[in-house]
Amino acid sequence: MERVVGTIARGLRCPIINTGDRIEEIVVDSVLKASEIEGFTIQDKDVVTVTESVVARAQGNYATIDHIAKDVETKFGDDTVGVIFPILSRNRFSVCLSGIAKGAKKIVLMLSYPSDEVGNHLVDLDTLDEKGINPWTDVLTEKQFRKHFGYNKHTFTGVDYIDYYKSLVEEYGIECEVIFSNDSKTILEYTKSVLCCDIHSRERTKRILKANGGEKIYSLDNILSESIDGSGFNDAYGLLGSNKATEISVKLFPHNCQPVVDSIQEILKEKTGKTVEVMIYGDGAFKDPVGKIWELADPVVSPAYTAGLEGTPNEIKLKYLADNQFADLKGEELKNAISKYIDEKEDDLVGAMEAQGTTPRRLTDLIGSLSDLTSGSGDKGTPIVFIQGYFDNYTK
Numbered sequence: 571m572e573r574v575v576g577t578i579a580r581g582l583r584c585p586i587i588n589t590g591d592r593i594e595e596i597v598v599d600s601v602l603k604a605s606e607i608e609g610f611t612i613q614d615k616d617v618v619t620v621t622e623s624v625v626a627r628a629q630g631n632y633a634t635i636d637h638i639a640k641d642v643e644t645k646f647g648d649d650t651v652g653v654i655f656p657i658l659s660r661n662r663f664s665v666c667l668s669g670i671a672k673g674a675k676k677i678v679l680m681l682s683y684p685s686d687e688v689g690n691h692l693v694d695l696d697t698l699d700e701k702g703i704n705p706w707t708d709v710l711t712e713k714q715f716r717k718h719f720g721y722n723k724h725t726f727t728g729v730d731y732i733d734y735y736k737s738l739v740e741e742y743g744i745e746c747e748v749i750f751s752n753d754s755k756t757i758l759e760y761t762k763s764v765l766c767c768d769i770h771s772r773e774r775t776k777r778i779l780k781a782n783g784g785e786k787i788y789s790l791d792n793i794l795s796e797s798i799d800g801s802g803f804n805d806a807y808g809l810l811g812s813n814k815a816t817e818i819s820v821k822l823f824p825h826n827c828q829p830v831v832d833s834i835q836e837i838l839k840e841k842t843g844k845t846v847e848v849m850i851y852g853d854g855a856f857k858d859p860v861g862k863i864w865e866l867a868d869p870v871v872s873p874a875y876t877a878g879l880e881g882t883p884n885e886i887k888l889k890y891l892a893d894n895q896f897a898d899l900k901g902e903e904l905k906n907a908i909s910k911y912i913d914e915k916e917d918d919l920v921g922a923m924e925a926q927g928t929t930p931r932r933l934t935d936l937i938g939s940l941s942d943l944t945s946g947s948g949d950k951g952t953p954i955v956f957i958q959g960y961f962d963n964y965t966k
Contacts, residue, residue, distance in 0.1 A: 577959045579944045581952030589630035594833045612842045617957040619941040622852040624953045625824040631802035634819045638669025649763035654680040656767035658690040658731040665820045671739040678760040683750045689863040693719045710750040810869040827874030835876050849875035854939030871938035
């Protein structure tokens, strides 16, 4: 019988993961159990994705405010610390900021505006236009910002992040001066010691600061890049990708992940005879059209994946073929012509007209977005996603 379903993504429930659990065994057991109960057959080129959160939990990759504070104090000493370009997030940055504050003597907090790096807005662009303010050239003090824009709460969280972040710093009895600028060099007028908190642009920010007189220049991936007094750590990303665990601790991005995905693939091969691709995923890479939030606060979508997930799709746009090469065909004749065209397509369609409008993103970014949307971030309880048919096309 002809197949009438393409890609299927199933969110799989599994036990609550705790520190010390064998995540590889739990993932494999969950996939096999779901296959048996739900009645689907595991095939070659199926994909198992596992959220980074449960991998980090199994690793026990946690750190406290005190661990963060000690690392910050070691790097900056008694200097005033410029904390620049943090994202506006209770989950992602509040505990980090508390740790930074505890390890510093004074903080100058420089926020980008009208929004942070991932699209959380302090003020909307239309209001900037009305006030005649250019965010690319104008530097504002907190007093000037309030005079122009007043007090604005985040669309989704209802938090005034200026007051909130300032209160987190002042809780440790130190001064917090808030300024607003999109030019990283602005902070050098206040201090030569800077902690760059941007995620995807951090290397450029550090380069610019060092070239313009910055002295002690670090980014969040340099904080907890090694264990502090037995804490968790991430040698590649440090605090980047961390999430609030408790009021005084964070769960870090998982480390040493490649052996995890390779082991899951190997065990599934032993038990099923099939080669299933495996990846660990964090945030997907998509933008919310209402809140304008770009959902990529993790440093990467996938910190580890098996070899079969390397590369980008090589696909043809069906409607382009139907409207152009085969515009005179219909029904079965059209179907056969398109199927033949797909079977004979070139191995590399980059730049080809028949591939226009397809998505030339990395497979791991695409599958990561699919997984993130499938598993959600709330109480679904499905940190494992099992995907079938992703590598099929119209002819399969």
